[in-house]
Amino acid sequence: MENAFIRKLDSFVQLPDEDRKWLQSLTGRVQVLTADQDLIREGDNPETVHLILEGFAARYKMTIDGKRQIFAYLIPGDFCDLHVALLKRMDHSIGTLSPCRVATLLPSTIIEITERRPALARALWMSSLVDEATLREWLLNLGQRPARERIAHLFCEMHARMRAVGLTTDGSFEFPLTQQELGDTTGLSIVHVNRSLKELREAGLVTMRTERLVIPDVERLKTFAGFDPAYLHLRGPAPLGTAAF
Incomplete structure (x- = not known):
C-alpha cells in the first residue's frame, strides 16, 4: 500500500508512476518517539529533514512566562522542516502530541526531488x-x-x-x-x-x-x-x- 507521503503529494499533483516507485523505495533512519517529546527545538540547526510516518506532532512557540501556542498540526505524510537548510536556526519548536514514527532524510534526497523530479517539486511547492x-x-x-x-x-x-x-x-x-x-x-x-x-x-x-x-x-x-x-x-x-x- 502506498504511504501517506505519496498520498499527500498525489492530492496536489498527479504523480508519474516512476516518481511513485522512487518515493516508495525511499528509506531513511526511523526514530520512534513518545508523546510530549521535542523533535526539534527553537534555536536548533538540524542537518537532516524529518518526515512524519505515524502519529501527531505540532509546531509551537512559547511565551516568556511558559504559555504555549500551537500553530500547526503535523500528521502522517507531513515534512517537519523541509526548508530548514535555508535557515541558520529554527524559529519555533516541533514536538510530538502522540507516539510517533519519524523518518530522517538526507538533504540529498530533497535535492533529488527539487532538481530532477519536476512533478514532485511542484507537489512540494x-x-x-x-x-x-x-x-x-x-x-x-x-x-x-x-x-x-x-x-x-x-x-x-x-x-x-x-x-x-x-x-x-x-x-x-x-x-x-x-x-x-x-x-x-x-x-x-x-x-x-x-x-x-x-x-x-x-x-x-x-x-x-x-x-x-x-x-x-x-x-x-x-x-x-x-x-x-x-x-x-x-x-x-x-x-x-x-x-x-
Missing part, C-alpha cells in the same frame, strides 16, 4: 503554499470565530487532511489530543474547551472516543463551522484505509 494558507485560516479562526465554531472548524480541517492521506473511516479518524492541547491551539482555556466540546456532543455534531474523533454527519459539521476546504487545495480524497510508510 503546493504543500508549502497550503501550509501558508492553513496558517492564515488558523489566524482567522483564532481572531474571529466563537469558541464552538473555532473547534468545529479545526475538526473539519483535520478530517479533510486525514481523508486526503487515507486515514479516515466513515467520518472518524485518530485524534489523540488532550483538552489542554486543544486550548493551546485555539486560544481557549480548558474550561472553555470542555464546555464547547460538551455543546458539540449534545448537538450531535461530534463524538469523542478513546483518542478518536467521530463526526456523524461531516456536511452538517461543515455547515455549522462555516468550513470551506478551498484553502487546502486538495484534488480529491484518497481511498479509505490505513496508510503507512
Whole structure:
C-alpha cells in the first residue's frame, strides 16, 4: 500500500508512476518517539529533514512566562522542516502530541526531488503554499470565530487532511489530543474547551472516543463551522484505509 507521503503529494499533483516507485523505495533512519517529546527545538540547526510516518506532532512557540501556542498540526505524510537548510536556526519548536514514527532524510534526497523530479517539486511547492494558507485560516479562526465554531472548524480541517492521506473511516479518524492541547491551539482555556466540546456532543455534531474523533454527519459539521476546504487545495480524497510508510 502506498504511504501517506505519496498520498499527500498525489492530492496536489498527479504523480508519474516512476516518481511513485522512487518515493516508495525511499528509506531513511526511523526514530520512534513518545508523546510530549521535542523533535526539534527553537534555536536548533538540524542537518537532516524529518518526515512524519505515524502519529501527531505540532509546531509551537512559547511565551516568556511558559504559555504555549500551537500553530500547526503535523500528521502522517507531513515534512517537519523541509526548508530548514535555508535557515541558520529554527524559529519555533516541533514536538510530538502522540507516539510517533519519524523518518530522517538526507538533504540529498530533497535535492533529488527539487532538481530532477519536476512533478514532485511542484507537489512540494503546493504543500508549502497550503501550509501558508492553513496558517492564515488558523489566524482567522483564532481572531474571529466563537469558541464552538473555532473547534468545529479545526475538526473539519483535520478530517479533510486525514481523508486526503487515507486515514479516515466513515467520518472518524485518530485524534489523540488532550483538552489542554486543544486550548493551546485555539486560544481557549480548558474550561472553555470542555464546555464547547460538551455543546458539540449534545448537538450531535461530534463524538469523542478513546483518542478518536467521530463526526456523524461531516456536511452538517461543515455547515455549522462555516468550513470551506478551498484553502487546502486538495484534488480529491484518497481511498479509505490505513496508510503507512
